[in-house]
Amino acid sequence: MNVNDLLAKLHANLPAENTGVVASYIPELAHVDPTKFGVHAVTVDQREFCFGDSDEGFSIQSIAKVLSLTMAYQRENQKLWKRVDVEPSGTPFNSLIQLEQDKGIPRNPMINAGALVVCDVLLDYLAEPRKDLLAFVHSLSGDDSIGVNERVAASERETSARNRALIEFMRSFGNIRNDTERILDFYCSLCAIEMTCSQLSRTFLFLANQGVSPFTGERIVSTSMTKRLNAIMQLCGLYDEAGEFAFRVGLPGKSGVGGGIVALRPRDYCVAVWSPPLNYKGNSHFGMAFLEGFTSEVGDSIY
Amino acid sequence: MNVNDLLAKLHANLPAENTGVVASYIPELAHVDPTKFGVHAVTVDQREFCFGDSDEGFSIQSIAKVLSLTMAYQRENQKLWKRVDVEPSGTPFNSLIQLEQDKGIPRNPMINAGALVVCDVLLDYLAEPRKDLLAFVHSLSGDDSIGVNERVAASERETSARNRALIEFMRSFGNIRNDTERILDFYCSLCAIEMTCSQLSRTFLFLANQGVSPFTGERIVSTSMTKRLNAIMQLCGLYDEAGEFAFRVGLPGKSGVGGGIVALRPRDYCVAVWSPPLNYKGNSHFGMAFLEGFTSEVGDSIY
């Protein structure tokens, strides 16, 4: 069976009913069609496979945190880890108490507090933050059409009170330097980036290729930094379900409340799947199930 | 350079001073010589390499939790995860509050609460728990001389108040079935198992070999279960330093307060290192540093 057929078969094997629920915390996300399903895989030698709505754009949301982290890591290297740690955070419930215990240093760059610090770091380096971010994404994916969904960004911006609280709380510990509203603007643009499965898997492929873009040959980050980014995704990429994902799928990955999940097998491939309804831990219900089947069939997990 | 020479070189590269501190919560552990250092690596095709005090026995402590987990997983399969979860636990600080929030289901089998539940599970299956446990260890390592240090076990037994509290607390949620003192007896024997680096790396080699003992060809657990055990070690094996270990070393591993760490690269090798002084997170200070150098030099991390 070829890989495209396998993708179709794995999709056919999903349960008839999807018990997940589409994210509704911002109106723009709630409008998405819950029956959408797409998947796209690309290997480090640039073979590509797809199924379903793999060329339809969706809001990548928290998946983008890996991209801003990569940009900050490029610029700060090890210095970055003085301002954000690399440990799993336990339950979401603990986030604020941990931030207090840890004196304003977020547990990792994948939780909101950590991603906000990463944005704060980048504002010290980028002349035109949103433009520079998109330029980076364009260079990774080889696709200049990727952009920010302005309605989603505006919608995020209007429900920023909690993120504003996190910023001010970290500022009280001296871990924030830039203006709160500038940080929030940048952060909301980041989360509102829209990609197709195809664009998403291509964008992340450098992390499966030891830090080098397979399309351009350009080195994005060092081999060692690549390993560390993958380790962070593995331990912190799926919110409070990182263990379950490592357990069932066994690859470094990152999810977003838009229903996307991207995962990668080092030296082998990157795969992006999209299905909007989320399980109660905030990850795509069918995305998780599909990737579990995929790694069972297509190839080994990293373990 | 051959691997034995590499091990010596990596040891020579460690800092002159060890800022770690030997565990002292039980007297028996406090007596160990802090300058001891041993390492032993074994590949799935049974080549072996070593350096230093690799044939001196030490208390493997929490490392043994992987062995009892394997025994329980063999017997219960997926049913086991109804009684213990597979998520990282965040800070130690959160353990009790999380146990309350999670209705007596421990976050993972590597924290004390989870290992106690695993012992409780095994007491339902094993006729002679301690004897059956050692028989299992002997079959894995091919070495019948491995045993329990009775003074350490007795010493652990005398400082069990907190573990007894955990058992009673989980019992109040219906997640404990056996007599408290029987569970503690078994648990303290488990933690007091003594091994050399050489015995330890051989014992864990089946986890680098897709669940099959390379020495006997016997299947211990399925390929799928092996992956899951490795995923649990990766995410939960180094206490509150799992992220740092994934980040720096990049392999599934497990540490103990006796100063041992065992780590493995799937389909490749298993390595055990021992150096008693612990960093402030409870992991061998030189063990961590040595393994970081080792994976940089010897071979890739899994990322």
Add this chain to the structure above:
Amino acid sequence: MNVNDLLAKLHANLPAENTGVVASYIPELAHVDPTKFGVHAVTVDQREFCFGDSDEGFSIQSIAKVLSLTMAYQRENQKLWKRVDVEPSGTPFNSLIQLEQDKGIPRNPMINAGALVVCDVLLDYLAEPRKDLLAFVHSLSGDDSIGVNERVAASERETSARNRALIEFMRSFGNIRNDTERILDFYCSLCAIEMTCSQLSRTFLFLANQGVSPFTGERIVSTSMTKRLNAIMQLCGLYDEAGEFAFRVGLPGKSGVGGGIVALRPRDYCVAVWSPPLNYKGNSHFGMAFLEGFTSEVGDSIY
């Protein structure tokens, strides 16, 4: 209007429907008739007033914690506060985390952890704990018929896992001395004391009379100790509803999950009310409402 008529009127003014729920965590408590209602007040000059089922016995439960505290305070004086603090505990949710933060010293003697420490203290002094406790209660109330309900005590004893966990946890911090099962036996007897409203208000009257029994003239505790016991009741006597009680009723008081509440106005009177259905914070729903009306009508709160 005389006081007996006032009590009847206040009862008539209660809402038609009682939205509270009878405690069911032990079967013996669940069997009680939810429509029971009794109240008894006694002044320091020994005038008595009553209404309803004021001569029917009920399980006083946590109310008894004040009696064991008084006995321990008599024997240890200020030394007692090294083992238990006198601060409100915030939400029930925090109890375990606070116990950890506070190194095994309970926040106050009215929460379970604190009451268990008080029992542990008393076991060092009492030759026959249960008998000595009842003798103390008999001397306070002038009524030798007060006893322990054996079925309730046995029922409590069977659901002791959580209290056992608290004892072991505090033992791990060095704050428990006696055998766990002896402490639990004594504690369960204490909680299973049965009194009528009339017996209860008479038993607590010494706290409204500066520490002297108005019936016998015997000094139970000093004036200063009396103030402190009243202060503890005021701040910690109504579980997580101490503020609401101070706010609405304005007197030192103590409640139990059997549906009883006792409250007192220093130098004036003591009042006991009983109505089994509890509000969601575990206090008698009608008991709270009745006492609010009572202090509005009969006399001033202490504020």
Add this chain to the structure above:
Amino acid sequence: MNVNDLLAKLHANLPAENTGVVASYIPELAHVDPTKFGVHAVTVDQREFCFGDSDEGFSIQSIAKVLSLTMAYQRENQKLWKRVDVEPSGTPFNSLIQLEQDKGIPRNPMINAGALVVCDVLLDYLAEPRKDLLAFVHSLSGDDSIGVNERVAASERETSARNRALIEFMRSFGNIRNDTERILDFYCSLCAIEMTCSQLSRTFLFLANQGVSPFTGERIVSTSMTKRLNAIMQLCGLYDEAGEFAFRVGLPGKSGVGGGIVALRPRDYCVAVWSPPLNYKGNSHFGMAFLEGFTSEVGDSIY
């Protein structure tokens, strides 16, 4: 002995050394002379007594929270308690986690979160918030010279990150309506009010007089509201030391990090004491000790 002599004697009985430390979180507070000590008492029939630096102004800080609460309570009556609760908060450590658990409703109006909500409420009513606040204070004290220390207010304003975080966090739960910076301006003015002991005891005397100003005969709040304000002070007025204060002093009171404490005996008197060095719980070390002696000598506590 007359009362003035008694105040002098009680002062003479204080320990030779003050182990407290002057608050330093804002520079303006750190500059105060630690040897200052003043006390002023005033009875409901307007007899006045004093000792030491009772006519020297100091920053009343959190003591002012009772004044803003009174203003908000006048305007909102019971409706106010939908936005802020009246329960003690346990340890400071729990504040954020409790705010999360309680969906943005602060535990009481004496902690920062609660006082910020009270300021938010007042901004809906007051045309010129700071001016209206001072007018209220002038009417209570009969002294138009009381004002805001502008340097202290500016200093507070510059270290507002944590309070800003609290506001945004509560806003995310829908419990804040006004602009964040307006709330902070008002809050910082409030905390920066400066009074002498004499002014402070006179300002709070209405709370000892059932809600009526003894100076003008004007009713400030109803008798019932007065009781409730006193109950809130009793249970929540001394930060995490409310139990200790009730236990040792036995009166409703409120402290501030400027070293002031005001306490009152209903229907009797109000007393203000000032000594800048604070104990580790943030209350005036000598202030607590002095008031303990005072209530022992001068008159009974309310218990």
